[in-house]
Amino acid sequence: MKDPQTVTLPHGGNLSCDTCQSELFEHHRWKLQTTGMSFMNLDWANRDATCFVCTTCRRIHWFHL
Numbered sequence: 549m550k551d552p553q554t555v556t557l558p559h560g561g562n563l564s565c566d567t568c569q570s571e572l573f574e575h576h577r578w579k580l581q582t583t584g585m586s587f588m589n590l591d592w593a594n595r596d597a598t599c600f601v602c603t604t605c606r607r608i609h610w611f612h613l
Protein backbone atom coordinates (compact mmCIF):
# COMPACT_ATOMS: atom_id res chain seq x y z
CA MET A 549 0.00 0.00 0.00
CA LYS A 550 1.92 3.00 -1.23
CA ASP A 551 -0.84 5.22 -2.47
CA PRO A 552 -1.16 8.39 -0.42
CA GLN A 553 -3.95 8.07 2.09
CA THR A 554 -5.33 9.65 5.20
CA VAL A 555 -4.70 7.75 8.43
CA THR A 556 -7.33 7.28 11.10
CA LEU A 557 -5.74 6.83 14.50
CA PRO A 558 -6.97 4.17 16.97
CA HIS A 559 -8.19 6.82 19.39
CA GLY A 560 -9.98 8.70 16.62
CA GLY A 561 -9.12 11.60 14.41
CA ASN A 562 -6.81 11.76 11.45
CA LEU A 563 -3.06 11.69 11.69
CA SER A 564 -1.56 14.98 10.60
CA CYS A 565 2.11 15.60 9.92
CA ASP A 566 4.09 16.99 12.86
CA THR A 567 5.95 19.28 10.52
CA CYS A 568 3.64 20.45 7.75
CA GLN A 569 0.18 19.32 8.95
CA SER A 570 -0.47 17.35 5.77
CA GLU A 571 -2.88 14.44 6.18
CA LEU A 572 -1.68 12.38 3.22
CA PHE A 573 0.80 9.62 3.99
CA GLU A 574 2.36 6.58 2.37
CA HIS A 575 1.83 3.49 4.51
CA HIS A 576 4.71 1.08 5.08
CA ARG A 577 5.38 -1.94 7.28
CA TRP A 578 9.04 -2.02 8.20
CA LYS A 579 10.97 -4.51 10.26
CA LEU A 580 12.43 -2.98 13.35
CA GLN A 581 14.99 -5.76 13.61
CA THR A 582 17.68 -4.26 11.46
CA THR A 583 21.42 -3.98 11.70
CA GLY A 584 22.09 -1.66 14.56
CA MET A 585 18.94 -2.58 16.44
CA SER A 586 19.56 -6.24 17.24
CA PHE A 587 22.87 -5.63 18.98
CA MET A 588 21.07 -3.54 21.56
CA ASN A 589 19.27 -6.72 22.62
CA LEU A 590 15.85 -5.14 22.75
CA ASP A 591 13.11 -7.75 22.60
CA TRP A 592 10.51 -5.20 21.66
CA ALA A 593 12.54 -4.23 18.62
CA ASN A 594 12.01 -7.63 17.01
CA ARG A 595 8.67 -6.57 15.60
CA ASP A 596 7.14 -4.69 12.76
CA ALA A 597 6.62 -1.00 12.84
CA THR A 598 3.85 0.76 11.03
CA CYS A 599 5.25 3.81 9.35
CA PHE A 600 3.50 6.67 7.66
CA VAL A 601 5.66 8.81 5.42
CA CYS A 602 4.33 12.30 4.81
CA THR A 603 3.92 12.78 1.08
CA THR A 604 4.63 16.49 1.37
CA CYS A 605 7.76 16.79 3.50
CA ARG A 606 8.75 13.10 3.77
CA ARG A 607 8.77 13.08 7.55
CA ILE A 608 8.37 9.53 8.90
CA HIS A 609 5.82 8.91 11.64
CA TRP A 610 6.41 5.62 13.46
CA PHE A 611 3.78 3.58 15.21
CA HIS A 612 4.20 0.32 17.06
CA LEU A 613 0.98 -1.36 15.94
Ligand SMILES: [Zn+2]
Nearest residue numbers: 565568602605
Ligand atom coordinates in the same frame (compact mmCIF):
# COMPACT_ATOMS: atom_id res chain seq x y z
ZN1 LIG B 1 4.83 16.72 6.37
